[in-house]
Amino acid sequence: MISGELFIDLLLGSGALVTAILCLTAKDLFQAILLFISMGLLVTLAWVRLGAWDIAIAEAAIGAGLTGALLIATRRQLNQ
Amino acid sequence: MPVIDVASLLPLLIAIPLIGAIFSVLLSTKYAQVLIGLLSALALVLVIGLILVNLPSVDTEFTTPLRYVLAGWEAPLGIALSLDGFSALLLSLTVFLVTVLTFYSAFYFAASPARVRFWPLWWLLVAGINALFLSADIFNVYVTLEIIGLAAVALVALSGNKAGLTAALRYLLVGLLGSLCYLLAVALLYHVYGTLDFAQLAAKAESNPLSWAALALITVGLVLKTALVPLHFWLPHAHGSAPAPVSAILSALVVKASFYLLVRFWMEILAPAVTNEALMLLGILGGTAILWGCVQALRAKRLKLMVAYSTVAQIGYLFLLFPLLMSTEEASASQLAAQQQSALAAVSYFIVAHACAKAAMFIAAGNIIHSLGHDDIAKLQGMAKYMPLSLFTFAIAGGSLIGLPPSAGFIAKWLLLNVAIDTHQWWWVVIILTGGLLAALAIFRVLDQAFIKPEQASDHVAPDNWQKVPVAMPVSGLALALCTMALGFNADLIIDLIAIEGGE
């Protein structure tokens, strides 16, 4: 019997997995980057669930945010 | 009795290059950077000299490694630095090579704008290498690996051309992937044993699936970074495209750093999880690497590429260490320890020999590129006349790589062959000797070209864009080459150093 909390965890985790897969299979690079950022946000949530607040903040700011910004900037360069 | 507390000198080995890097960033004029470089090198030499001089000898009390607990927090909470014979050897080697290469780079980059970035990156790389050899903490090792990896990539990218950048990118991705594999293993190990310290892990380690998994991940990750066949694909281009001093340090030290970690893990930290089959597998890969690397070196069209492939082959020799560690049923524990010790001694010698020789070789190749503007082997005809010193350097270093006496390479091979025969693994003898022969073919292919008299009379003058190199450049290469020869005359010093048992 899966408890409610565990269910959320399961949801978050599989959400991250799915977005990761989608990210890698996406045809369009921009799409992939967006999916990557959303995966980062899902993972941030997961880490909040695990009580790792520092990490969550850092992931949101750096892992998802900054990396996302860099990726988008790169894409712009590539498409020029 | 040591006059000073040797252990307290250890952090200096990391701090000095970092300070050098900081000042190189801040003071970007040419002479300031060179001065900083030389001063840092000098300081490093002083420190390592003090350490070596005060290192207690193996027969007295120095049976456990030196240890320096950083920040005052003992492991598992904090991080410690430790130094045993093996790492002391590698550190000395690093300092020595860095000193020579610093001197060389001062001339190599004299006219290049790339020097502004080169110097700080150089010192950061050195800091990373030193930190790795001193580290006694598996997570800290991850950080040092990243420092080394990123700095190396940045240095490779200095060449600025497309081939160099592509090679750098590939190198970077490989490095990142390898580091992540390693990091996952760290996660598993920490999960299982609750500590990150080498010694504590070694004490706690046992043979269980997670240990195996961790060892496998570590091995894959580090083998990727060490460029063992079949994961060597990134190396030739990365080493072949970088500026000469960078190629030199990459081949001489950077690949050795990850190899050093492999040895640490297989021989000490996770020794209980090691099986004979796994050792043999690594050995077979090593053997393949020897042959493959040599064959590729034979086929290479560019000089530096050839030298880089030769590195692939030489890495193969290093991995012959592993099958030679195998225990046999009849051997007692003490016999096994002695056998492993001699195998390690052989491979350490190999590391030293290869490092010096390869650095010398890249310097020679760098000089040739510097003056000719290319390193196409087929167009090196008559080089012997124009650049005798560089060619001589190349020849001596080549002799060492082939394993011709009297050179460090010969001693290394000799030791390795001895162990192979002692452990009744004669097939390695065949491979080692074949590798030597193939290497000889590759090296002499170059020398042959260099001795050819240019056919037409008009070729008698130097090639068009001939540029004279400052004499210091070939001389520093020659110094290294002569070192490989000098090391071939007395192996006792190094072997005694290795005999200082670490860990366990």
Next chain:
Amino acid sequence: MTQALLYGVFGIALFGIGLFGVLAIAHVVKKILAINICGVGVFMVFIANASSGAAPDFVPHAMVLTGIVVAVAGTAMALSLVVRINALEKPEEGA
């Protein structure tokens, strides 16, 4: 199955997806993405293991924090290389 274990397995799965991506995908930027996914997977294993006990273990948290910074540094470096290669590859377009 506990929460920690669940996330641990997810972490490994993420690592696997990333690994496959690195090996299989040709596009460099996506390779970089895949490596980042790998990294996230590893971090997740760290954090999951850290919370397997009664109280959370903060040492892995610190390590992951370091890891994240290193990862973004590596990513940035890779991307900058990509951009530079791209600029060299298409000189006429860039000018």
Next chain:
Amino acid sequence: MMWQSTLPLLILLSALVSGVAIFFVSDNKPILRKTLNFFGAGSCVGLILVMISGVYQGQVFETRLPLLPNMDLVLHADALSLLFVALSGFLWLLTTIYAIGYLEQSPNRSRFFGFFSLCVFATIGVALAGNLITFLIFYELLTLTTYPLVVHKGNKASLAAGRKYLIYTMLGGASLLAGVVWLKALAGSLDFTATGILASMPHLDPFHLKVIFALIIIGLGVKAALIPLHGWLPSAMAAPAPVSALLHAVAVVKAGAFGIVRVVYDVYGVEFAQELGLTIILAVMASVTIVYGSTRAVFQDDLKRRLAYSTVSQVSYIALGTAIAGPIATIGGIAHLVHQGLMKITMFFCAGSIAETLGVTKVSQMNGAGKRMPLTMLAFSLAVLGMIGIPPAAGFISKWYLGTGALEAGFYWVLGVLIISSLLNATYFLPILYAAWFKPQQGAWPKEKPKGRLETHWMLMLPPVVTALLALSAGLFADAQFSPLNWVKLIAAREYGSEFVSILAASSQQIPAMWLALGAPLLCALLLVRKQMQQVAHWFLPLSAGIALLAYAISGQGSNTTPWLFFGSVLTLNDTTSTFFLLAVSLWLLAAVFAVNFVKADERKVRFCLFFLLAMCGNFGLVLAQDISGFISFFTLMSLASYGLVVHFDTDEAHQAGKSYMQWAVLGELLLFTGLAGLAFGSIDPSLAGNPEQTYPAWVIGFLLAGFGVKAGLFGLHVWLPMAHPVAPVAASALLSGVMVKAGLLGWLKFIPFGEVAFATYGSVLVVLGLFAAFFGVLVGVTQDNPKALLAYSTMSQMGILIAAVGVGLKYPELWSLLLPAIVLYAVHHGLAKAALFLFAGMNSTLTWHKYRWVCWLAAALPAAALAGLPLTSGAVAKIALKDVVERDLLMGTVLPLTATGTTWLMMRFLQLIAQKQPKKVTGQPDVLQLGAYGTLLILVTVLSYLISQANGTWANHLTAASFWSSAWPVLLGLGIYFITRALPAGDINVAYTEAGSLVRLGAETLSQGLKLLKDEIENTSWQLPQRVVCRQARVVGLAMAAVRSLMTPGVLFALLLCMLLLAMIAAR
């Protein structure tokens, strides 16, 4: 002592430092570079001398540097290493001089000399290495340092050669490394010790040791050019001459050979290696290499390539000596290390000089080179003769010891190898000498440098002359205290733990004056070098013979013992030798006097004088020499010098005869070598002492008989004789037939134990052959139109009688005491009479027949009658003396009187020819000197034999009617035959006889003709077939055929003999 532990290192450093320093000298500073060069080489030699003297005083020199755990870098000076070090150091000095001259204007000299010194450094290291790993280190270093020298020219050929060299040596190095590592794992530190280190470790697996041995030998064999690892050596000829010289003589090939010596002796221990069955394999390998290398050399036209293949062959002597595993063979092998070095370096020096001065690189271009560059070619010739193994040159010494050693070890087949090799050596070397000295120059030299005061740059000339002289003295003074041979004996003593001291008992009665007899001709020959002396050269001939006569006159019987000459020389005057000496000295003197005016006017005066004097010296020496080596040395000197006399007139006929003479002479030498080696072995083996049956095995006697038989004109081996004797100048013909031919006889008398052991079979064979020859000579002789040719056949016939007499002596030892004087008497008689006839034949055209018809007839008839054995002549005396003794033998007793019939017939024919050739008109005055000489000879002919038989007290016997009749009827019969045959049409029969003669002579030649046909067939086929492989095979076969053909009869005959011998020996077991 500090200096003792640093001296080896200093020697090394002297080469290293100068080498390194030279690299930094700019090409524009030759003075500085030369100074450095000489400083290095000089100090090296100096230090080596210091070390040698130290070792003599019993000091131990060893440098030990830690290298690896339990493994030191050891430089150790023992006798063996000193030998090699001294050789290297000394030859380095010479080569440096040479190289400076050779490379005077070429680029990259600093590089060249730098590597050159480093190469020597490595060689010295190899020599001084005290354990296997040190050896390995320097051995590999040698590879590296020679590579730049090989590719020095930088052209395609040299690069290809360099590549080949590297591939071979690297493979070898790997194999060696594997072997050494393995051995180290089994046996530890591998320090060289005198009797081997492995022998004392019984627990080792023999199979492993065998495999290791194979690995090591492969490694060393590459440098030592053992087959099939020799491929690099001929290609490496692309290097400059000094490099080739050093490579071949010292550095590379010797390092390999030296290594083999070290491994077999000081690592495995020779006895242990023998137990493992390793030495026999090595011996076979070495033997195959020896034969193969020589065979290939025969077909090389490029001089340096020929020398290179010669090296392949010669270096394996060292390995062979090592592998034979006996102390004597060891001496031979190691001595060859030095000897071959000296000789081969000389050859390469000379080849380089010729190429540099004249642009000649091919053998076919060398015609007449001897006239242009006499000193160089002289040095070359000395080296070549030594290499062939002509005694007493250095090569002979090594071969001698090898042969004896092989017998000692029971390796009989090794003798065969040595002989085949020597034969091949002669085949490929002698034509060079022939071309250089006896052929006229054809056209301009390819690239001649302007001739200065000297024939070439002095730096190119000095080194080969020095090395050639050294090679010569190494053989000449083989047993001197500081000779290489003596040094090597020390080494062998160390390895086998025994002593080899040759003890010669000093004779009570010294005859120092006899040195004068030998020294005078040599001294005169030496004086010929000076231009002024050449003008009066013709007086040297009688002068030196006269001195010899004087010396004989003041010497009593006794002997001279000279331990340092040859292997210890003994010169003896006793009854037999006195007689022969007297015969020889008087004939030489008379012939010399006879020749004075002829020589004076001759255009090849100097050459004639030189050869005449040398032959004289040889003849005197061989008569006196009582020891094997001395005898054979003088014997060879005489044989070779006579060649110059035979070909003197430079006509085609003369050259043809000379060629045949030389072939047979060489063959004879080889047979003698074999026989004497066997003899020497029998005499030194203490276990055989006092047992003549075993001291003189039958095969030894067989070889001696055959060997001396060549010179004595034993039937079947006589072919050269009728060709050579007539073509020479008269004086020389007289000597050849009168006295030199007796050398063979004398050899028998000296070395076959007549009167001790019976050899019935040999005896019968000799009797049959001798008697057959006696008649055969007559039958062929009477068909001749040339009186000198007739006389030559007569010689053959007369020698047949002597040979038959010797055969009787072999059959009946108990007769010997009576037979010996008879034989000597007969020999003396024949010598005098035959010489007189020859002189007369030569004088005939200048005689004033119409004035002094009867005097002339008398002068001609007297010796003829004596030869025919007319009663009361010396001939009759000699024959009767002989007949009395040999009557015991049925055949001999019956047939001997009949020989006189033949001789009479022959002599009548001679007189007829003389009469036919009477000059119608005499131009110029008769030569007083000739007349005087002839007159003296006549007196001697008539008186001397009478005096001798008078002394014997047999004179009265001759005066009885019975004896008168017994000697008269054959003569009458002969006269009858003469007058009957005279009626027959002359001339046609001549052809028939000649044909018959050649048929008998050359059953073997038919064979070679057949082979030639076969070869032609194959060659033709090969041209039509495009496939390279087929061509190659066909070429090899063709070349083999050519080889056989070029050896012609001697070769085939020799092969047959050898086969028979082998069969005999196999059957005996």
Next chain:
Amino acid sequence: MFNNMTLSDSAQQEADLPGSVLLIIGMVVVAACLFLAMSLVQFQSTDQPLVTLVVSNLEQSGVENPVTAVLLNFRSYDTLLEVAVLLIVALAVMPFSLQDTRLPFIKVSEPVERSLVLEAFLRWLLPAIIVTSGYLLWTGAVLPGGAFQAGALLAGAGILLLLAGHHSFNFNAPTARLLLVVGLAMFLLVGAGVVLSSGIALAYPVAMAGMLILVIEVAATITIAAVLVLLFCALQIEPLGPQPNRVEKEKHS
């Protein structure tokens, strides 16, 4: 494996690996992951000694947030090296030019196109972000947050500024260099300085620990922010100073 690298979407198909190879790679990866997961599941975690160690030593660390304590005290060495990593990346991506060394760090210029909304937004947002990051830094000692988070936030401000188009940064300026190294330098300075009092590198005296950590964190924040901005700038080739490859390009055209 890594030889198939492409930059553009269009070339992706060609450079992809064949299906069979992909299948093999996939199977291997899945198998490896399964093994890892299985061994992880099977393993029964026992104790975590560090949990108690961290808590028990927290008081002496000078901060109350355990993560910050680990980062900047217990394992401060790792963090030191991490700052070095950032410096490496900064150097690697830094557009370098010797001429720019004398120009100021921040250059104000007229943007090509002005976005009034963005400008107004920035005027409000920037100070807020700076204050927030200061807060994050400050509370990092107690609550989640710290140098990295603060630095990232600050960097965000910088990037916004950049995007607005009024300002551009010149990282070759001496000031910029100082900003890039100040974190590492301060860390080293403090780490070495404490040797005077405690005798051990990086071992802060308990009394001063909090203050020293804050000093380091401030410096680190500045560096992190600078580096992150630099990273962003590096990917925006156009707005920055002349690149070496651009100079070449100009030569060509």
